Amino acid sequence: MKILVTGGLGFIGSHTVVELQNEGFQVVIIDDLSNSSINVLDGIEAITGKKPVFEKLDLKEKQDVINFFEKHKDIAGVIHFAANKAVGESVNNPLMYYENNIGTLVYMLQQITKLEHQNFIFSSSCTVYGQAEELPITENAPVQAAESPYGNTKQVGEEIIRDTCKVNEKLNTIALRYFNPIGAHPTAEIGELPIGVPQNLVPYITQTAIGLREQLSVFGGDYPTPDGTCIRDYIHVVDLAKAHVVALQRLIGKKNASNYEIFNLGTGTGSSVLEVINSFEKVSGEKLNYKIVDRREGDVTAAYAETSYANDVLGWKTELTLDDAMASAWKWEQKVRS
Numbered sequence: 001m002k003i004l005v006t007g008g009l010g011f012i013g014s015h016t017v018v019e020l021q022n023e024g025f026q027v028v029i030i031d032d033l034s035n036s037s038i039n040v041l042d043g044i045e046a047i048t049g050k051k052p053v054f055e056k057l058d059l060k061e062k063q064d065v066i067n068f069f070e071k072h073k074d075i076a077g078v079i080h081f082a083a084n085k086a087v088g089e090s091v092n093n094p095l096m097y098y099e100n101n102i103g104t105l106v107y108m109l110q111q112i113t114k115l116e117h118q119n120f121i122f123s124s125s126c127t128v129y130g131q132a133e134e135l136p137i138t139e140n141a142p143v144q145a146a147e148s149p150y151g152n153t154k155q156v157g158e159e160i161i162r163d164t165c166k167v168n169e170k171l172n173t174i175a176l177r178y179f180n181p182i183g184a185h186p187t188a189e190i191g192e193l194p195i196g197v198p199q200n201l202v203p204y205i206t207q208t209a210i211g212l213r214e215q216l217s218v219f220g221g222d223y224p225t226p227d228g229t230c231i232r233d234y235i236h237v238v239d240l241a242k243a244h245v246v247a248l249q250r251l252i253g254k255k256n257a258s259n260y261e262i263f264n265l266g267t268g269t270g271s272s273v274l275e276v277i278n279s280f281e282k283v284s285g286e287k288l289n290y291k292i293v294d295r296r297e298g299d300v301t302a303a304y305a306e307t308s309y310a311n312d313v314l315g316w317k318t319e320l321t322l323d324d325a326m327a328s329a330w331k332w333e334q335k336v337r338s
């Protein structure tokens, strides 16, 4: 079965391509290489023994999208990762985010709704919940006003899909709300490759330990949490990737309960920033240079997932630990810089 993965050379996309190929799917990747490298194809091949079909394509080019789907009418499902994802950048350049994340989603759905098999998985985010009143966060927690244009593109993206599903019975979709994806493939053949200074915690930790950054700033030590630092649900990217395959199989097997479903993808366990640092120091044997500084604007205090819906209905649960994720992230960082 032929599956289209947009953004398939990116961090979560590439790990998902590996899991799809491991399950016997034939994968076609679209990526514009704006935040990824063509070398990722070699990493995927090294792990799976198979190079996926790759087409460099900018999804903002509507005619190119139309032409692509004309050529690939036999696609059995689409997993749509392609999007910009830097919160700060989105604040400074909202229109770029709305064009790139929303415009391209519309173009995709316009073509997918012409296909025979209309199965669509959307990358959403726990950012839609903001600071939830109740923890752990269930899928029924209210969506709150977005803190950034990036977060808004996830909310609006979900709404666009839901509205489209209402008038297209043949369209079957699942929105996956990720908590904090971290780590790398255990082989260190693929991993996260942030361009420039990392905005996220784990690449900042590994880049500091390898000597690329002088010191990690821990944003805020006075939150109302046991150790004063923020709490997040860090999920190993390999577990996250496997959830996409399970979700896709649910749609292909017509097991979905409605044509628009939402699942949280997390471990169910919250970890503080200091716990993440401790885990890193334990598995790497390195001492991390860090300092607690002021809070970062826009950060919520705590977010972690209620996982029972995904566990029971999707039949998926995480298997890897925070230590596994930190060890794999460190192995990857060492390989990339060697």
Ligand code: UFG
Residues within 6 Å of the ligand: 085, 087, 125, 126, 127, 151, 179, 180, 199, 200, 201, 202, 204, 216, 217, 218, 219, 220, 229, 230, 231, 232, 273, 296, 299, 303
């Ligand atoms: N942090 C630091 N120092 C850093 C970077 C991060 O202390 O240099 C802290 C943050 O304050 C936060 C935690 O580490 O408490 C995690 O921060 P990340 O930036 O790694 O992740 P976020 O939870 O802020 O953001 C992630 C995704 C976003 C998504 C958001 C949803 O990166 O795409 O979750 O909550 F929108």
